[in-house]
Structure formats: structure tokens, C-alpha cells
Amino acid sequence: MKFAEKKPLAVAYIDECATQMHYCQSNTVCLNLPGSHRCDCLPGFLRVDEYSCTEHDECASGQNLCDENAICTNTIRGHLCTCKPGYVGNGTICRAFCEEGCRSGGTCVSPNTCVCPSGFTGRRCETDIDECAEGLIECHNHSRCVNLPGWYHCECRSGFHDNGSYLLDGSSCIDNDECSLQTHTCWNDSVCVNLPGGYDCVCTSGPGCGGDCPHEEGIRRNGEDWKPSFDRCAICSCKDGQTYCRRRPCDCGDPDEDLFCCPGCDNRPSSQCLDQSGRTLYRSGASWMYGCQQCRCMEGEVDCWPLVCPVLMCEYTAVAEGECCPRCVTDPCLADNLSYDIRQTCQDPAGAARLSGDTWHMPNSPCTTCKCKNGNVCCSVDLDCLENN
Incomplete structure (x- = not known):
């Protein structure tokens, strides 16, 4: 018995382009393929993805509004900006x-990187630079360097005073x-004889030139030193x-040194202090x-004063962010110490007169x-507002 030979069945393919069963978007032409289809860009258009094309690549041409720190993604009707x-x-x-923020007025300039203002250092600008201790400042010999948060000051020494010009180097x-x-x-x-930063008393003749000093109903001899009863830490x-x-x-090498008068010689653990952060x-x-x-440790207790x-x-004058003392x-427009004078007005864009202290x-x-600050128009831009508009 002979069986009829079976012929292979013909496979029927669906023409997705003709039946509109494709995914091609605008600016493309559908090209049917066996078992599938392809979306080709029309002449003059650029591919966005597998199914769509656009007339311009705004990312490649630079015709976009993305920030320099953003990623530009081209889309059919324009582009998409996403921060890096x-x-x-x-x-x-x-x-x-910057995840931990920037302190002392520092600025976050790149991821987790702070640029510190003058006078501060550290990864988060948390450390004040002691310009005096590091020898960065040379004050005039009539003055001494005093460290301030983010700054310094050349203060006149005892026996000197400023002539009114208040020069930064203390000259x-x-x-x-x-x-x-x-x-x-x-x-x-x-007789009084003036000396730089002080004076001297010179006695050459007369009954009072013996040089002795009356003291507590007694006499102290010229050149004699003693400890007074009114101050245990003084010497006269x-x-x-x-x-x-x-x-x-103070003599910290002396085992009998008075620690009340010389707290710097006190090495007892009970006399140490933790700072306000609890780290130092x-x-x-x-x-x-x-x-x-300004804070000081005194026998285990912290004492602070302005x-x-x-x-x-x-x-x-103005106080910079992160600082405590004003600068000139x-x-x-930058001044903090301005007293508003209502007689000095400003003109806004509409031509209206604004009194000192008015905002718009x-x-x-x-x-x-x-x-309006005493006739000066001072304007500022809110960056957070820009992001939300």
C-alpha cells in the first residue's frame, strides 16, 4: 500500500505595516519583514529609538536648555534634561x-566637595584657621595678633592705643x-620718664628717694618681692x-605649684573638659x-563669654556668613549696620518712589x-524660586 506524500504547509506571514499592527511613530516609514517589521526614518530625520525619529537632535546640536551638569536625552518633540x-x-x-553640607559659609561646588571662605578649612569647612598660631599674620610690633572665627585682628598692646585709622596690621x-x-x-x-609702651619713675634727689614702700602699716624695702594677702596668684x-x-x-616642674593659679599645669583627668561637640x-x-x-576649661568646668x-x-560693615565679627x-547693599533714612528714596521699575527699607x-x-537702602536699589535672586518656576 502506498501512502500519499505529504507536502509542506505554506507559512502565512502577517504584514504589520499593511494591517497597521506596527509600533512605528511619526517621522518614520514602516518596512515589513518576514515575521516582523522595521521602522526607518524619513529622509532628513534622525533616529531617537527603535520606533521613532525626530527632525533635530537638540542634544547633539547644543540647542537645549540643559545645565552643564545635566544629561541631555533627545525626544520626539524636544529633549529631556536630567541632573547628573x-x-x-x-x-x-x-x-x-554635599551630603553633610558645607559649614562656615562654604559653597558646595561639586559632589561632596566644599570650597571654604577665607579663614576656614576642612572637608566641610568646619575648622577655623588660627592665622596667629600658624604665623600667617605679621602684626606691627606695637600690636599683637588675636584670632577670630574666620578672621584675625591686630590688637594694640598694653601701653599703646590706636590713632583712629584702625589699620589692619596694627601699625x-x-x-x-x-x-x-x-x-x-x-x-x-x-620723676616720670615715658618709655615705649610704658614709663619709668626715676628718683635722683630728695627725702623721698629712699625707694622704700609703705605696706600694711609697715615698710617694704626697695627691690623687695612678696606675695600679697589679697591675691594668692599675684606677686608684688x-x-x-x-x-x-x-x-x-608658673613653674609646671614644681610639684608644689598652686594649680588654682596655674591651671595649665593641672594634668589630672578630672580637671579636663570636653568641648561642646563632645569630641575634643x-x-x-x-x-x-x-x-x-571664647571658652576656657577651669578644673573640669567650661566657662564661656561673648x-x-x-x-x-x-x-x-557686614558680618560674613560663618563669621562673628563685622568687616568693613x-x-x-552688603551692609548690615545701615540705619534707614526715609528721606532717601528709590525709584522702582514702574516709576514709583520707594522709601528706604521698602521691598518689591x-x-x-x-x-x-x-x-531700597538709603537711595540704593539692591536686588537679589532666589535660586530655590528659580528651580520651582
Whole structure:
């Protein structure tokens, strides 16, 4: 018995292009293939993806609004902006993001990278640079360097005063003439002789030139030193009939040294102090800056007092972010110490007169705020506002 030979079945393919069962988008032409189809771009158009084409590649041509720190993705009707990793924003504005933030007025310039203002250092600008201790500042010999948060000050030494020009390097410190000002303590037959930063009492003749000093109903001999009863940490001397008292020097090598008077010699663990952050341990007598306060460790207890800022005679001053003391500025728009004078007005874009202290928004720019400061129009732009508009 012979069986009929079977012929192979014919395979029928679906023409997706003809039956509109394709996924091709605008600006493409559908090309049918066995078991599939392909979307080819029309002449003059550029491919976006497998199924779509666009007339222009705005990312490649540079005709886009993406921030330099954003990734541009071309789309059919335009482009899409997405901030790169480590940046935040809406794509048209991308700002670097620092996870722990930047302290002391530092600026986040790239992911987890802060640029610190003058006077600060550290990964987050958390460390104040002690310009005085590091020898970065050379004050005039009539003054001494005093460290301030983010800054420094050349303060006139004892026996000197500023001549009113308040020069930054302390060269405006001049001698106090205690003799002509009658602020000396020379007595009996001694004569005041002015010296740089002080004075001396010279006695050449007369009954009061013996040089002895009356003391507690007794006499102290010229050149004699003693510990006074009113201050356990002082030492007094008799010089040419005049008593001088000062804080006595400390000798940490002396096992009997008075630790009350010399806290810097106190190495006992119970006398140490933790700073406000709880990370740094200070010995008794040590000092440090915290915020805008000067702090000191005294036998295990922390004592703080407000920082004394230098007197500035300039017209405009401002306190920079992260600092405690004002600096001189020339721009009244930057000034913090401005007293508003309502007689000095400003003119806004609409031509209306604005009193000193008035604020307004710029027309067609809701993120720009202006303020009148004694006849000066001072404007600023809110970056967060720009991101949301």
C-alpha cells in the first residue's frame, strides 16, 4: 500500500505595516519583514529609538536648555534634561549636592566637595584657621595678633592705643604717654620718664628717694618681692618707692605649684573638659572658640563669654556668613549696620518712589526681590524660586 506524500504547509506571514499592527511613530516609514517589521526614518530625520525619529537632535546640536551638569536625552518633540549623579535640580538648573553640607559659609561646588571662605578649612569647612598660631599674620610690633572665627585682628598692646585709622596690621597703634597724660603712679620725689609702651619713675634727689614702700602699716624695702594677702596668684615688688603687683609666673616642674593659679599645669583627668561637640578634650587652663564665644576649661568646668569684636570706624560693615565679627564693606547693599533714612528714596521699575527699607518684586521676574537702602536699589535672586518656576 502506498501512502500519499505529504507536502509542506505554506507559512502565512502577517504584514504589520499593511494591517497597521506596527509600533512605528511619526517621522518614520514602516518596512515589513518576514515575521516582523522595521521602522526607518524619513529622509532628513534622525533616529531617537527603535520606533521613532525626530527632525533635530537638540542634544547633539547644543540647542537645549540643559545645565552643564545635566544629561541631555533627545525626544520626539524636544529633549529631556536630567541632573547628573551628585547634583540636584530640575535639569535646567543643577546644583552640586554635599551630603553633610558645607559649614562656615562654604559653597558646595561639586559632589561632596566644599570650597571654604577665607579663614576656614576642612572637608566641610568646619575648622577655623588660627592665622596667629600658624604665623600667617605679621602684626606691627606695637600690636599683637588675636584670632577670630574666620578672621584675625591686630590688637594694640598694653601701653599703646590706636590713632583712629584702625589699620589692619596694627601699625596705627601709637604709644600712650603716661607722663603727659598724668596716668602714671610715680610719687614722692620721683620723676616720670615715658618709655615705649610704658614709663619709668626715676628718683635722683630728695627725702623721698629712699625707694622704700609703705605696706600694711609697715615698710617694704626697695627691690623687695612678696606675695600679697589679697591675691594668692599675684606677686608684688617695691621699686623706687612704688608698689607694683602682677600675676606671678608658673613653674609646671614644681610639684608644689598652686594649680588654682596655674591651671595649665593641672594634668589630672578630672580637671579636663570636653568641648561642646563632645569630641575634643582640653586640659585645665586651655582656651578655644565655639560659635561666637571664647571658652576656657577651669578644673573640669567650661566657662564661656561673648567674643569681643574690634571697633570699626568705617561707614558700612557686614558680618560674613560663618563669621562673628563685622568687616568693613564699600557697597551699601552688603551692609548690615545701615540705619534707614526715609528721606532717601528709590525709584522702582514702574516709576514709583520707594522709601528706604521698602521691598518689591521685579516685574516679569518673580524670583528677583529688590530693596531700597538709603537711595540704593539692591536686588537679589532666589535660586530655590528659580528651580520651582
